[in-house]
Amino acid sequence: SQQGEEDPQALSIQEGENATMNCSYKTSINNLQWYRQNSGRGLVHLILIRSNEREKHSGRLRVTLDTSKKSSSLLITASRAADTASYFCAPISSGSARQLTFGSGTQLTVLP
Amino acid sequence: EAGVAQSPRYKIIEKRQSVAFWCNPISGHATLYWYQQILGQGPKLLIQFQNNGVVDDSQLPKDRFSAERLKGVDSTLKIQPAKLEDSAVYLCASSLVMSSYNEQFFGPGTRLTVL
Numbered sequence: 001s002q003q004g005e006e007d008p009q010a011l012s013i014q015e016g017e018n019a020t021m022n023c024s025y026k027t028s029i030n031n032l033q034w035y036r037q038n039s040g041r042g043l044v045h046l047i048l049i050r051s052n053e054r055e056k057h058s059g060r061l062r063v064t065l066d067t068s069k070k071s072s073s074l075l076i077t078a079s080r081a082a083d084t085a086s087y088f089c090a091p092i093s094s095g096s097a098r099q100l101t102f103g104s105g106t107q108l109t110v111l112p
Numbered sequence: 113e114a115g116v117a118q119s120p121r122y123k124i125i126e127k128r129q130s131v132a133f134w135c136n137p138i139s140g141h142a143t144l145y146w147y148q149q150i151l152g153q154g155p156k157l158l159i160q161f162q163n164n165g166v167v168d169d170s171q172l173p174k175d176r177f178s179a180e181r182l183k184g185v186d187s188t189l190k191i192q193p194a195k196l197e198d199s200a201v202y203l204c205a206s207s208l209v210m211s212s213y214n215e216q217f218f219g220p221g222t223r224l225t226v227l
Contacts, residue, residue: 030212042218092212102154
């Protein structure tokens with residue numbers, strides 16, 4: 001398994017603004033997953049994008065994947081205070097033991 | 113459906129004491145994971161079970177940590193003896209099958225403080 005590196009480490013925005021966070025990885029992947037962790041809680045799966053997909057939407061979430069650059073981005077539109085959380089990406093390598101390996105995440109703060 | 117249950121939610125112990133955490137995965141989920149999350153970091157996988165067999169325990173400090181999943185359902189993670197650096201949140205997760213496309217469902221975690 002390989003670890004994704006999220007960037008930036010911290011992001012602070014006003015409610016209603018869009019938030020973009022990025023993920024980079026090193027080797028080829030089968031898919032990439034994004035998770036959210038609210039303070040004091042477990043992680044929650046947000047979205048999975050397969051290696052042959054370039055963009056995927058789910059509600060206010062938009063994920064892109066550029067396999068040539070080995071990077072992904074997560075866009076949250078019209079952010080809300082409830083979006084305040086840490087966001088983690090997990091690249092799943094081809095042939096791996098289907099394990100998730102997390103970086104340190106992006107801490108998003110949405111100010112009311 | 114009920115989520116992943118963990119207990120206790122919080123535990124404070126002295127170093128060199130023992131502690132055990134319990135996890136009940138989502139019904140029917142064959143794969144169970146234990147993660148350690150140190151403050152400010154992402155979760156780190158400690159051990160992965162498929163039913164009641166261990167798939168990967170390469171990052172489990174086996175001199176002090178042990179885990180079991182009897183009958184392929186509930187699981188316990190034990191630390192004996194605890195060290196100061198074991199202070200962390202211990203997360204349990206489960207997935208339906210061991211597949212690259214399966215999302216993992218996480219419990220709320222157990223926050224361990226070792227004094």
